[in-house]
Amino acid sequence: xxxxxxxxxxxxxxxxxxxxxxxxxxxxxxxxxxxxxxxxxxxxxxxxxxxxxxxxxxxxxxxxxxxxxxxxxxxxxxxxxxxxxxxxxxxxxxxxxxxxxxxxxxxxxxxxxxxxxxxxxxxxxxxxxxxxxxxxxxxxxxxxxxxxxxxxxxxxxxxxxxxxxxxxxxxxxxxxxxxxxxxxxxxxxxxxxxxxxxxxxxxxxxxxxxx
Numbered sequence: 591x592x593x594x595x596x597x598x599x600x601x602x603x604x605x606x607x608x609x610x611x612x613x614x615x616x617x618x619x620x621x622x623x624x625x626x627x628x629x630x631x632x633x634x635x636x637x638x639x640x641x642x643x644x645x646x647x648x649x650x651x652x653x654x655x656x657x658x659x660x661x662x663x664x665x666x667x668x669x670x671x672x673x674x675x676x677x678x679x680x681x682x683x684x685x686x687x688x689x690x691x692x693x694x695x696x697x698x699x700x701x702x703x704x705x706x707x708x709x710x711x712x713x714x715x716x717x718x719x720x721x722x723x724x725x726x727x728x729x730x731x732x733x734x735x736x737x738x739x740x741x742x743x744x745x746x747x748x749x750x751x752x753x754x755x756x757x758x759x760x761x762x763x764x765x766x767x768x769x770x771x772x773x774x775x776x777x778x779x780x781x782x783x784x785x786x787x788x789x790x791x792x793x794x795x796x797x798x799x800x801x
Contacts, residue, residue: 592713593613594613594712594738595611595612596609597610598781599630602625602627602656602692603692604692605784606623606784607784608624608625608627609621609623610631610634610640611711611714611740612711612712613712618713619643619711619712620709621645621646622647622740623646623647624645624655625653625655625656626657626692626694628661643712645658645662646731647670647680647699648671648728648729648741648742648783649676649725649742649743650676650683652690652694653690653692654742654743656683656687656693662697669698669699669701670700671729672725672727672729673702673728674727675722675725676725680697680699683697703720705720709731714733718731718732719731719770719771721744721766721770722766723758723760724742724752726757728744728751730742730771740781741771741780741781741783743782744767746782749785750763750767750797750799772790772794776794778790
């Protein structure tokens with residue numbers, strides 16, 4: 591019987607939650623947001639005995655995407671996501687890396703993701719939600735049967751994603767959280783791009799940005 595498993599590998603000086611998601615029975619899975627520290631990610635894959643079949647990006651920021659091109663080459667796997675509206679960020683990873691001190695390479699996904707698409711991770715169907723505001727092309731991955739969502743930098747424990755970039759939009763982000771994430775249900779566990787996991791219900795009660 592299939593069993594969804596998740597391991598978090600904090601990477602980069604920003605302690606970004608790179609996640610490995612897999613089926614414990616088949617050991618097939620994916621790496622979400624490999625922002626850097628690839629030896630650490632590869633060591634985790636080996637320790638967990640996970641066969642990563644793809645890389646998935648929630649958005650184009652350096653701490654989430656810097657290592658995607660190199661990891662895809664190393665593992666010989668495709669890259670999926672984010673939404674094409676983040677292409678300008680993925681094209682600019684070298685300059686962003688010089689600015690932040692995180693070595694990055696441009697990456698062109700094999701598949702851009704849109705609202706309503708499905709991403710297969712280890713045989714588990716994750717539904718794609720397009721939730722812009724932090725970046726224009728930010729996506730969220732939702733596994734409804736398991737009441738679980740990878741939300742990237744949209745919603746955090748008692749906080750929300752930064753929108754003070756030239757392309758950020760706070761009102762758009764909050765509207766997306768309220769119209770797409772909160773209706774998923776109070777029992778849905780969210781894994782953000784930084785910090786601890788939470789639930790939709792907890793954030794509805796305690797998050798000052800969406801209460």
